[in-house]
Amino acid sequence: MLGSKRFQWTFGIVCIVGALFAYRRINTVFEAEAPKVSLQQWWGDGEKPEDWTAYVKNSSEIITNKLVFPDSTIDELRQRLNRTLRLTESMSPDFRNGFNTQELLNIVDYWRDNYMPRWREREVFMWQFNHFTTEIQGLRMHFLHLMVYDENKVGKHHYPVLLLHGWPSSIREFYPLIHKLHQTHPDKKNEYIFNVVVPSIPGFAWSQGTSRAGLGPVQVAVIMRNLMLRLGYRKFLIQGGGFGSVIGSHIATLFPENVLGYHSNLCTVFTGRSVIKGILNALKPNFFFRDGFEEMFPHWEVIKRLIEETGYYHLQATKPDTVGAVLSDNPVGLAAYILEKWSSLTNKDYKNSSNGGLRKRFKLDALLDNVMIYYLTNSITTSSRIFAEHHSTEQRELHMDSVPTDVPTGCARFKHDLIHFPDNQLKDKYRNLIHSTFYKDGGHFVALEMPTLLYTDFIAFVKKVEKFSKLK
Template identity: 40%
Template sequence: MGKKDKQNVKSAKDKKEGKENAKDSKKSSGCWNVILLTSTVMSILLSIAAFQLYSCVTHVPELPAIDLNEYWGPKDTVIKDTSIRPYRIVFTDTMQEEIRHLFEMYRRLEKPRSFNETGWSYGVNSEGFIEFFTEWIFTYSFRERAKFLNKFDHFMTNVQGLDIHFMHVKPKVDNKNVKVVPLLLLHGWPGSIREFYETIPRLITPKKGYKFVFEVIVPSLPGFIYSQAATRPGLSTLKIAVIMRNLMHRLGHKNFYVQGGDFGHSVGSHMATLFPKEVLGFHTNLPANFSKYAYLTWILGSIWPSFVAGEQVDRMYPVADKIKFFLEEFGYMHLQMTKPDTIGIALQDSPVGLASYILDRFMVFTDPANKNRLEGGLDKYYSINKLLDNIMLYWATGSITTAMRLYKESLASSDVEQIMASIPTPVPTWALRLKHELVHHPDFILRWKYPNLVGTSAADYGGHFAAFERPKAFADSVFLAVKTFRRE
């Protein structure tokens, strides 16, 4: 091949390579354009979503219209009695005979045994429960426990048509420099006023370094224990908040502090939101923001858990584990939100059935690891008498059905609850965070609802029933919170 031919071949080859390079360059440029366009669109969409979330979080809806005198008693009888009447807890002889008869019926039954090495993962363990049942039959003294339950002063007064039961415990203070301040303690389900018996003496006793002590008011929520239930649907936690505020006014307290957990948290939070000029401070042992945006942030936070949760990352994530826990342990809630009267009939028919149902909640909500233990871990955290006192209060009053209806009312009022969750309260707030609480939120999410979150108490122990399980830590946290509220 001649020199000229070689040059022609090389020129053709160069042209071909040039075309291919140009083609590759054009293709590469096209890919980068697609990537750039996709990134731009994604950025715009994320910005829009972030703006929408920000707008929703920062938008403050109007307070729902509330009737401060809404009547919940029988429609054909309007009660105007505002007297405060002494009350006494009694376990009657008839009730004792009935329950012992039912005990004997249960004792004679052929009972299925739990699987070996399953703990309480299938529910109440038969061997663990039989030890509890044996204590109930042979050790629990109805007379002595009724005497114990009456160690504090009990009262009854009619508020908005309902007889509301409450304990009212005043401190004995000799030091004029120690101020007595009113504190409302609010329980939830399946707890009761019994949760606070061990912590009340700590709250009414002057504490070194503090210039105040508490006058404690502990009501039974409407439908719970000795408080009368509503005669019609609609008595949600929001409307119970009004009843509790009116109760405090009845007792002469126009300004007071509120503490709550479980349903008590919801009631107390609503009181702080509705009556910010009356509630001096709100202490909660269920520090959570129940708005849908808080839950959305929690789910999105699984992309970068430590950024969202901070020191609480192991309590909030991974999301899959938490959802699995909720699906496994919250079947009771679905049942009580839909058919409380159905399960109520079954539970009120048998004291043993009632006890097993309630114990299962105390077991897992105190520490989820309890389900792996034969005895359910209950003897580790509570005395048998404490647990039985709480069960007996439900049994003696036949109130398990009306208490569970609060779940149904909560579901029915979920739209209003979301509105309330979106309205910030200026009331000073304090969060007690225990390790095994059911829901955890970091401070920045809490401040969407409680912008005046002035402090927290955190512990690497404890569960859902703070006062019942950890009375000292609970009382210490309340004292510290109120001291901060008062800026002393």
């Protein structure tokens, strides 16, 4: 019996020593070099041009666009919304089993009878910013571009910023934030003013998807960087959430010479060392976290929520075309699928509400604007494919999470988002994590939900970038 206890103690000590050694050494094992990626990879439908220089010269025109859909398209949607819906009644009066049937009927009624008669007004609303398209690497790219006039630059700190959305979001999420970043008549108290670029990610909205396999977040990062260079921005700031955070992180990692700073409201890192730290964080959060922040990281609850809320993610990472086949030409199904995520990823407790809490933080017009963008551009299939590409063997073999990022980085965590990573994990990748904040409110789509708070956090980050990089 005594020998057995001695063996257990000895074995335990060996395990602890081994774990400490692995913890200290795991960076040398898993730290990877930045992969070599093509800056000219072709994604168009035809063959890649033999004379690349001539192609770039001939395709680099930037065209002003207005988002106009013909009456026939809008009339067809009205007819679809007028159809009698054969929906199965929900088993519970809330969102615990998904989108509540009665609330979906309420939204369809509003969409058909209130929103659609005002559709041309909504078009005008979305025209308020300058829309452009250009061709990059064979794909038509859509983006907003707001520039500051010379007279407004006087006495201001002036930088370009690239805003990157995720799924199931679009450029529409950023509209309130754009107004704060790009002020046509800046307040004298406001030190900062920005040239703002907001692209639709390839395959989303008016940005063309590809018929070729392999367009993952790394390749999208190349396209986004090439877009910024085409617009004349050799150095710029980045802000992103959702898949925008993944793409933004890749730009900062692969092209540090072009990125002044990277700010995200969904910083993540999945490496061996990060996993070990995550386990330790879960076991003893009070030891690792600053006072008051440990309550944001109840890791066992996070795991439970991840299992409950990521079924869509697994489906789109494995069968995106099936999702697309079901939702294309199905406006009601598309609305339910998209808006359910806007409910569950904004606040986990909204599932206990009969209306999913959608109208607590968002105006229904804004949510339907986003749904309309997906529906009218028929982009649900091409947008869903980024999940599958992100988890492809080719993408995983690039080991991007293990490539250190030395660009000044800022991470803002909002309590009700799906997942959070504390500093002791993030610093394994983001070696210059100069800005780290935690907020006891807000969810996944914070740019639309709480734009003032996100703007304030971003400005605080920019000030730290200036000091860190001595930009002043």
